[in-house]
Amino acid sequence: MLDLFLAEFGRNLLALRRYPLELLGAVVTLSVIFYLLFLGARFLAGPGAEFGGRLEAVLVGYLLWTFALFAYTSLSFGLMEEAQTGTLEQVFLSPYGPIPLFLVRNLSGLLTQGLLVFLIAMVLTTLTGARLSFHPGVVLPFLAVLLGGYGLGFAMGSLALLYKRIGQLLGLSQFLLLFLLQAPGTGPFLLLPMAPGASLARGMLAQGAPLDLWGLLVAFLNAFLYLGLGLFLFGRAVHRAKKQGLLHGY
Amino acid sequence: MARPYLEAHGLYKRFGALEAVKNVHLTLHPGEILAFLGKNGAGKSTTVKMLSGLLLPDRGEVHLLGKNPFREPLALKHLGAVLEGNRNTYWRLTPLENLVYFGVARGLRLAAARKRAWELLEEYALLGKAHTEVRHLSRGMQQKLALLQALIHDPEVLLLDEPTLGLDVETALLMRDKIRTLAQAGKAILLTTHQMEVAEALADRVAIIHQGEVVVEETKEGLLARFAGEHYVLELEEKPALEVIKQLRALGVEGEGPFFFRGNAQALWQVLEAVKPLPLKKVAKGETDLLEIFLKVVGHA
Ligand SMILES: Nc1ncnc2c1ncn2[C@@H]1O[C@H](COP(=O)(O)OP(=O)(O)OP(=O)(O)O)[C@@H](O)[C@H]1O
Ligand SMILES: [Mg+2]
Secondary structure: OHHHHHHHHHHHHHHHHOOHHHHHHHHHHHHHHHHHHHHHHHHHOOOOOOOOHHHHHHHHHHHHHHHHHHHHHHHHHHHHHHHOOOOOOHHHHOOOOHHHHHHHHHHHHHHHHHHHHHHHHHHHHHOOOOOOOOHHHHHHHHHHHHHHHHHHHHHHHHHHHHHOOHHHHHHHHHHHHHHHHHHHHHHHHHHOOHHHHHHHHHHHHHHOOOOOHHHHHHHHHHHHHHHHHHHHHHHHHHHHHHHHHOOOOO | OOOOEEOOOEEEEEOOOEEEEEEEEEEOOOOOOOEEOOOOOOHHHHHHHHHHHOOOOEEEEEEEOOOOOOOOHHHHHHEEEEEEOOOOOOOOOHHHHHHHHHHOOOOOOOHHHHHHHHHHHHOOHHHOOOOOOOOOHHHHHHHHHHHHHHHHOOOOOOOOOOOOOOOHHHHHHHHHHHHHHHHHOOEEEEEEEOHHHHHHHOOOEEEEEEEEEEEEEEEHHHHHHHHHHOOEEEEEOOOOHHHHHHHHHHEEOOOOOOOEEEEOOOHHHHHHHHHHHOOOOEEEEOOOOOOHHHHHHHOOO
């Protein structure tokens, strides 16, 4: 498994090294989006409005959002591309089985994504003058958010496996993701995927709230619930794809 | 005979209204090459995908070294496949990177995969291209790499769906030699191809599938003998007299010289008796090849 992780990570790094323009493109796009939002917000708030300490929180939130987005979409994009180029069937010939293999892939992708986010953070701190400082405990609720994101990612991956062209759906559903990350962490909202972890992280970032252990437990329960659900759906989708002969793309 | 590496019983697959594969039984023994022949759309690739655990049969079972690849993915350690129409490898990686990646994905340790990748690249004369992205390789090299990708974890069973498609003469011959060598080393190989000369050169056994059903399955020798055994060719140094011709016709001999005789070896003696003592030029069993047999079988079936 460790070897598989290293092989996957190596494959990611090779892609970055060989196609630096794609990496650059991603960094520039994500940075520009944030910068425009930042300028727009300043414009709306009127001249002289100061974000003060809030800017840091917003920036960290944004970076975390890119992580969550990646967790949510990467499996589907990978599946669609590989079905089209025709390597998916070979991947499914792995004795590890598809679910462990894609879990390891996700993990190594997360590390690669870390590199990307680090670059974006550098660009944005330079552009906006914000400094990145946050309570390291934020990592914990955020981990819960990511696990939930991967759960949803596996659910979307099921659709990608069965219906191939779901790029539009993925694009549109990013707004849903945004909603989930903004949802209040109380009452029935605790049942929504990613919501409890996201609201904990938000509280810690914006209001400097201390880590709430009880809330963290709820966040992880929620995360594992959705991860389990995603994996279950994906397993079903694999079975169905194998039944209908959908592993090769057209 | 040794226990088969791969066994398939009663495979059946339907796509909507189409019965793509009907009740197919196949076995692959160590050291043996099975040529799996059939027209376009006969069900070859569908069968190959069921054998490799990529397509779930509606009915029937697959045993790969005794294990069911659908329930136990670990069994796939014993299988390598070149799949039809696919690139089989990552275009943005080099041959070396592809082989190392797939080696590990097939269960090898990283170091072992690297070592084996270099050995294979050397053996298959791809060392010079080890660091060239696959998309920049020629088609033949890509096809060779697809085979190496199937070999990287040294599996017992190889399923090769048209591995020699689109290769130049020399590369095709090299592939042939390599496939034969692999079988001699004890691998069980299933080979689909539309090139009958490839099948004829390599096969130990031949299975012909027609509209989803295996209509012929036997050893290549047996098959060639069975179809060749149907007629003899007889040539004489001089034209026989009319009486002799009459006698020959009575025995069922056709043709004006060369003469053709359909019958068994015993009946042939009667023919020879009839032409005695005319000088013989040639008596031979009629020759046939896989192409002729194939056309006969799928034409009649
Ligand atoms: N996933 C699928 N969905 C629907 N029909 C399919 C699917 N896969 C194969 N078929 C159909 O099953 C039949 C058998 O196809 P198959 O690919 O097995 O043929 P083949 O013998 O490999 O032919 P070729 O020599 O052209 O490669 C064809 O009619 C094909 O259209
Ligand atoms: Mg085919």
